[in-house]
Amino acid sequence: MSQVLGKPQPQDEDDAEEEEEEDELVGLADYGDGPDSSDADPDSGTEEGVLDFSDPFSTEVKPRILLMGLRRSGKSSIQKVVFHKMSPNETLFLESTNKICREDVSNSSFVNFQIWDFPGQIDFFDPTFDYEMIFRGTGALIFVIDSQDDYMEALARLHLTVTRAYKVNTDINFEVFIHKVDGLSDDHKIETQRDIHQRANDDLADAGLEKIHLSFYLTSIYDHSIFEAFSKVVQKLIPQLPTLENLLNIFISNSGIEKAFLFDVVSKIYIATDSTPVDMQTYELCCDMIDVVIDISCIYGLKEDGAGTPYDKESTAIIKLNNTTVLYLKEVTKFLALVCFVREESFERKGLIDYNFHCFRKAIHEVFEVRMKVVKSRKVQNRLQKKKRATPNGTPRVLL
């Protein structure tokens, strides 16, 4: 363990250039290549991350996540519950959505996207709408199917939507939320998912579009499944994901941590976790913990005039559970929190965990800095290009 404590040191000495920073991250991965690290090749992972960096910023447009589906399938409810902390019961009183509702989610350093909530009644493939424009900048298309309803019509619409969207933009991730599963028994859930999966893929195969990949999720706004599904959708849009996962793997294997999540605090979406499988219950516990911390901080932490933020650098929480595990929450960046599951005996070495966390946080900040640099240089480039474009100006016309 002392090895690990010592090794990340070289990072401090070198923060000159982007590429070198990336090398450092790889280096970090090498150092921590312990027995638990199941990642096959950390180098390729990080390199991919670097390559992908350039793409999302070149367009300057935030990737879009579209919420589509038949009317009354629960699109607006999902959006309100996940991003507005609306109580699920309140969604009963939502109006029907009559126009596309856009919302910017740019509160976190990594998660940066727009949610477009569509009205289900309107056919956006009507020629009067510019559906190509809609799909061109889209990162993910979430199609919501009401599992408590007859879903044949929804499947037809799903097929139409997916094929049209794929024609415009082949890079869209297609995500199917089999929604409102709270009303189904567990067997029925599995059966429904199997059936929808089968039919949707059969339809695509019939159309000769097997290469379109659909991901299916069973979701409900009454439990944490919707947050988990949304987390996975968002994770696919984060180019830094492999790097983050690597960092988390190294972190937990060297600190004796069972499981760690990197959370976007506001939406409770986890943007990365280590490579051990995610158990729904641990995820729910983490969500609850964030709620507790934020709620307590909001109620008692703010100054009397309401100034200050409830969540800052000092934010940290430890909750001991009765099954010899400890929940440990720490702030990483302004918008991200790390939540860990630690065995009680491992938590005795809290100093080690804290030191490793310190290294982990630094690494995250560096990843973030690279992004900022890229954005900055893009801006400079764009400005130069604009200047170039502005110069060829026609000579003034002469009368007669």
Place this chain on the structure above:
Amino acid sequence: MNAIVALCHFCELHGPRTLFCTEVLHAPLPQGDGNEDSPGQGEQAEEEEGGIQMNSRMRAHSPAEGASVESSSPGPKKSDMCEGCRSLAAGHPGYISHDKETSIKYVSHQHPSHPQLFSIVRQACVRSLSCEVCPGREGPIFFGDEQHGFVFSHTFFIKDSLARGFQRWYSIITIMMDRIYLINSWPFLLGKVRGIIDELQGKALKVFEAEQFGCPQRAQRMNTAFTPFLHQRNGNAARSLTSLTSDDNLWACLHTSFAWLLKACGSRLTEKLLEGAPTEDTLVQMEKLADLEEESESWDNSEAEEEEKAPVLPESTEGRELTQGPAESSSLSGCGSWQPRKLPVFKSLRHMRQVLGAPSFRMLAWHVLMGNQVIWKSRDVDLVQSAFEVLRTMLPVGCVRIIPYSSQYEEAYRCNFLGLSPHVQIPPHVLSSEFAVIVEVHAAARSTLHPVGCEDDQSLSKYEFVVTSGSPVAADRVGPTILNKIEAALTNQNLSVDVVDQCLVCLKEEWMNKVKVLFKFTKVDSRPKEDTQKLLSILGASEEDNVKLLKFWMTGLSKTYKSHLMSTVRSPTASESRN
């Protein structure tokens, strides 16, 4: 008013729908042939330009179009109409109101019958309910384009205890092709539409409260949240607006409201063709007119008491002389060769250029533009007058001071156009001055001196024109830019006389604008010389001749403009900070 008023609804099941619309039908036009062959696209487009006034009858005669509409436009099929998006029952003939005075009919249906109107209304409906964003959700907005018409839309909610969110989303839209008319009707439309909406909302609120009292929906929904009842998407049928307001005469009332709205809004505004902003010339002319009126008033007032002061107003005295002058001379010249229609006059600058010859004309024009004194010596007053009338078109009105005919020399500060009889002596300093040009008109020795074929020119061919100046314009001198442009326009035979006139107007405006900038720059802002030089080079007027021209033309700026500038821009610092 050539518009359509429509009530639209965002149906929970079917999305945006047109519920009810009232259109204006003008008296059937005498279009015998129009009914025989199906109306072509061009004809329809033409009709649309004047406003929305298509005749629904035309539809019946174009089966091809009718068919295409059914397939292409998103027309509602009977199957996907629910109570919520239907106003009039299937077999309902609709409502119609005759306006006997104007023989206009106001017709209300669920959808407009004309296919093109249908799609216009449909699109406006979708935009008003599902695309355009009104801050505060309920309220008026304006949108549209030339192709699909312009729309005044007012969105509003109607309470419904069974609806999602306990309310339904409606809008009243007014569609017109005439954007300006519609915008000008905004306050009127807003007030009246708001009135209609208030009434609807008031009725619906009563129904809503009664229903809530009987059975509080909120609690019921919470209780049934986990039963499959609410989840059934087609379970709860949408309710019609009549049941929401419990008003059976709702559609008839709406028809009268909409028809009245169309009629009242139409008689509210009448259109007048307006010219553009007044040019500097019109301003100057208006000022002169006003001055004259003032003068004549003061003249009338002071005449009795201050007879001695009469000579102080030389212009008016001369004016009297002038009116006598031409009458005399015309009778004189009339004796010589009496030609009623072929008076020896100049008709246009081009004509003058032909008569004088290009070099002489150029010299003359150069002096005119620079504000030098132009003296014509001739026995023929009409000729001189016509020459001045033609020449003055090169200058802004404010720069022109004419003494058409005088028996003695007048100083240059009093006039830049001076007509003299041949025997008048011109002072030698004027003769040798480079700031004056003299055109002497002699009777030609031989009438065939000018080999001009045109019959009209024959009257002028009996004259010989000698243009002299103290210092003739050097041939290689570039001269003011505007002169070159004028000459180019005059030589270009492809341009008709009218076009040349318009061209002159434009050129004058162009240079008058430069004058304005220079005036503001030098006189109002009092900028340093170097700055002025820079400005001049930017204006393309840094050559000496151009500068002179600008300075001369500055005297022609209207008082209104000058005082406006002076008053709005008081201190140079203020103007600099603004710049």
